Amino acid sequence: MLRLWALSQRPAIPQCRTFHSTIVRSATAEAVTASTWTPTSLRTGLIARKRGMTVMWDTHGARFPVTVLQLENCQVTANIKTVRKDESEYHAVQVASTDRPEKTATKQMLGHFKRAGVPPKRIVKEFTVTPDAHVxxxxTLSAIHFVPGQYVDVIAKSIGKGFQGTMKRWNFKGLRASHGVSVSHRSAGATGAHQDPGRIWPGKKMAGRLGGERITTQNLAVVRVDSTLDLIFVRGCVPGIDDAHVMVRDAKKKMTQLAQVNRAKGDFDKVLPKGLTSLPFPAGTKELAATLPPIIAAPSLRSSPFVPRE
Known part of the structure; x- marks a missing residue:
């Protein structure tokens, strides 16, 4: 089932010095050449909206939680190439998502979107890629960009919880509930070190503002992809409130680094997670999604929890 990803194709990309301005409006706009994913390849990520959490059941009947992520007309707005001082090159793909009215966008961004040939967007981000992964x-990117069975990292701003005490912020156990402790059961306890050094060391864990920070949740499994509604179902929870924008990319540890290590060892069967043969490269587009089933689910890779082990 997952061998259908070998049909992915990559449009030809002209060589430019800083920004690539190739505009593609149809599948036949430019000549395309076949390209395949390699362990050294680094693909672009996507910008999605967190729609909420629900539950699913695997083929063994085990229940597990999933988070639903949805793409909102996610399009490529620029390809970036920068030469650093040490003569190394930085390559990135700029992606924008969620259409917005023109009157709410600045003139500078309106000109940027017009040159890219895309409608105004609410959020613009860039993802580091390898030189062969420019799009x-x-x-227009599709949810088919991520293959069911692979692992992804989700980056978002966590939910802000305001000013919190040490027990909620740092998981302190608190003071005793009896035997002399009065009206300070959730206190942090001693914070100083008597007269020497006579001060509180920098970085001491104390009460303060909790949440509202950039968080990366790593190694979440993609269990289902719906290309009709552009939905991505990932196992587990992701940071952020409902309807918040999140960035989704290939897992750096379980996909990129582990693939390179296994290839160096000669374990080619372990380069990708079990059941996968390749990934859409350089990206999963709407044209690729039209050639595949609208809903693709990953098979359960675990043994049945209801059958006793021998």
Whole structure:
């Protein structure tokens, strides 16, 4: 079932010095050449909206939680190439998502979107890629970009919880509930070190503001992809409130680094997670989604929890 990803194709990309401005409005706009994913390849990520959490059941009947992420007309707005002082190159793909009215966008961004041939967007982010993973400007990305069975990292701003005490913020156990402790059961306890050094060391864990920070949740499994509604079902929870924008990319540890290590060892069967043969490269587009089933689910890779082990 997952061998259908070998049909992915990559449009030809002209070589430019800083920004690539190739605009693609149809599948036949430019000549395309076949390209495949390698362990050294680093693909672009996507910008999605967190729609909430629900539950699913695997083929063994075991229940597990999932988070639903949805793409909102996620398109490529620029390809970036920068030469650093040490003569190394930085390559990135700029992605924008969620259409917005023109009157709510600045003139500078309106000109940027007009050159890219895309409608105004609410959020713009860039993802570091390898030189062979640039995507033509104007390409509309699909949820099919991520293969069910692979692992992803989700980056978002965590839910802000305001000023909190040490027990909630740092998981302190608190003071005793009896035997002399009065009206300070959730206190942090001693924070100083008597007269020497006579001060509180910098970095001491104390009460303060909790949440509202950039958080990366790593190694979440993609269990289902719906290309009709552009839905991505990932196992577990992701940071952020409902309807918040999140960035989704290939897992750096379980996909990129582990693939390179296994290839160096000669374990080619372990380069990708079990059941996968390749990934859409350089990206999963709407044209690729039209050639595949609308809903693809990952098979359960675990043994049945209801059958006793021998």
């Amino acid at each position: 033509p400007v104007g390409t």
